[in-house]
Amino acid sequence: MAREAAGRPPEETLLLWKREQAQLKARVVDRDTEAWQRDPAFSGLQRVGGVDVSFVKGDSVNACASLVVLSYPELEASWPSERCPSWWTQCGGCRRGSLTSCPRQVLLVDGNGVLHHRGFGVACHLGILTDLPCVGVAKKLLQVDGLENNALHKEKIRLLRAGGDTFPLMGGSGTILGMALKSHDHSTKPLYVSVGHKVSLEAAVRLTRGCCKFRIPEPVRQADIRSRDYIRRTLGVPRAPTPGQERSQKAQNPRGVCPKGGSEEATGEGRPPEGHSTQESRDKGTGGAKLDATKTGCPASPVRQ
Template sequence: MKVRSLHRWDLSPAEAKKVQEQLRSRVNSETPLDWDRIRLVAAADVSFSRKSPVLFGAVVLVHFPELTLHSVYYRQAEARFPYVPGFLSFREAPVLLEIFDALPVVPDVLLCDGQGVAHPRFFGLASHLGLLLDLPTVGCAKSLLVGEFEPPGVEKGSFTPIHFQGREVGAALRTRRGVQPVYVSVGHKITLPDALELVLKCSPRYRIPEPLRLAHQYVNRYRETRETVPVE
């Protein structure tokens, strides 16, 4: 699928910050999701070993709403940017974009392991990928990066808003009764209510949405054994 090229990737943290501040105005958080057209949900994840500078990426495609596996695509690449809170996309996006560039099909929506606009400069990994792929994307993180929230009810489906600098940037969503919530935020071309509904519909039994669980599972096996499991 087509991948936009809006900037270079060999940047300093200061330059990366300027890119984020420049691109954040282009994020679309008002377009409703066209539910009748959602057939393929994608999820992306990156894995690496403590010693090696190599990053392994995987993009999983699952049928919606069945959540059964459609296919998996992989790639490995040298990390060119360190992990710095607030700059995750400059480390992980490059290898993931190489995978998307080779994707033979276009997913209808992408689930990302990280924040969307619930970010210091309102431009986390999910927003960055969404803009470069021109796809609806959702940020679904396991921990908070910025903002404050009240604990949501213990029931599955309950959620509370995440506020940051006077704005509502996302929500803490309980995807399973009595477990820690996940932190959902708009990536691009989707609304927060639709993002929450999608994450919930993708989480039939575990805290982490099925597409992201599969992506994590497959990318780790790829990193450990270099085995690729296609499917189709």
Template sequence: RPPDMNAAPAEELITEWESEQARLRRLLVLEDTEAWQSGPGFSGLQRVGGVDLSFIKGDEQNACAALVVLSYPHMELLYEDCRMVTLTAPYVAGFLAFRETPFLLDALRRLREDRPELLPQVVFVDGNGVFHYREFGLACHLGVLSGLPCVGVAKNLLQVQGVQKSEEHQSQIAALRRGGDSFPLTAASGAVLGKALRSSDKSSKPVYVSVGHKISLDTAVRLTHSCCRYRVPEPIRQFACSPHVGFLHVSPESNGD
């Protein structure tokens, strides 16, 4: 019998997840680690990946786990893997990674085994990195477990750690005049957890960029902007254009963690 995704998870499970999240967070690297990250034009960067889980409307158990790899800087499709999967873990705010990461890691494992020469040098995740309740979102979880540099890019603002969709926030968005403009997402503690980025001249609505793993925030923002033809970076936007997943919609949960 399939698990009840709406049932309240046992306290033991939450405690186990909290412990594992804290353990993995100690392995997080928030700085640039790759040679291609240092130059203004990202010289040496050839392959950028994107991952996402998309859901059929009304079905929170079955999803399409997708991985694409694009060439950089031309954004041409090099590799695509879309598989229907059945989720077994419940959705709990702040612990989205335990529900989704296993299937995304599977896609990366298949790529490593089948076409290792196409392994991405950085992965964009449709969700958050350190901009998270405990500063360890989906992009961090995937980054640490895969060992790859990761960038979290969320379409909706996660109101967390004192960051609010306030009048001040709206006025900061209005002040983003052109693609590449950004402002910091500052927690009540004073820590900068990410940046709101106007990713394209064509879109006044920002995306929310945060570090996943093995990349600095400034580099993550520059890279996101360089991969945007429209509002959403191409490695993530490609899913909406794929014939395999065109009938699916992204669960609102994917922006929460």
């Protein structure tokens, strides 16, 4: 948990972080490096990790990051959540890039990879620090390099008919920065998948699709549930209302946890069995989490998007 004073870091600190970001960007590998990535069924892949961050509404100091590891392809818990540190700034393994005690082969990160203003989002940064294949999975389009959530973009989304349908996210520079993926047959909004580290875009999209029981990849969805629960238990944030109460509170954030800048999405995405009642819990249809000290007020966090 970060306890530093809230506020924008000094300009010299921001410049230092940008220089560090540029140096680390040069180490990103955007191709498949593992044998299982090249297998159509991902034979050999046994464990997939999901990373998500929850923020407290109205609190610019505290944030909770959670890592959950699931078996693949069963997508069942394979690593007890209580053994994985929830508070990012206490996770020394993350900072050292080791995480050796947690058995995972790839990480799906709630955020962007190379689809980023400087081509180095949180999924890239975490991949470099851990030396693991990482995939960025965002719920909102980060409008960079000429990408816009305009009428043309919305028309392309409308043409996504079935789960697994995609279209490329080509920037004004002519570079394909990621793919928009309809991850679930009943989803009305795509996911935005991008390379983080040590994975090709094609494998990243296939893996993301293969991890979806609902709209959001299950490892990320479970990490989100646990980080929010930790905040509720630790900081006393009220629990969500019952489904009946939700209808009268749709415009509110009943859990008191910042939904990371999203918007409402149509129902029917597949309600999680945990019974979370807000729309985001049903399909996590909001913006990607950001480990960004300029937004969280947490300069101790090494991963910035």
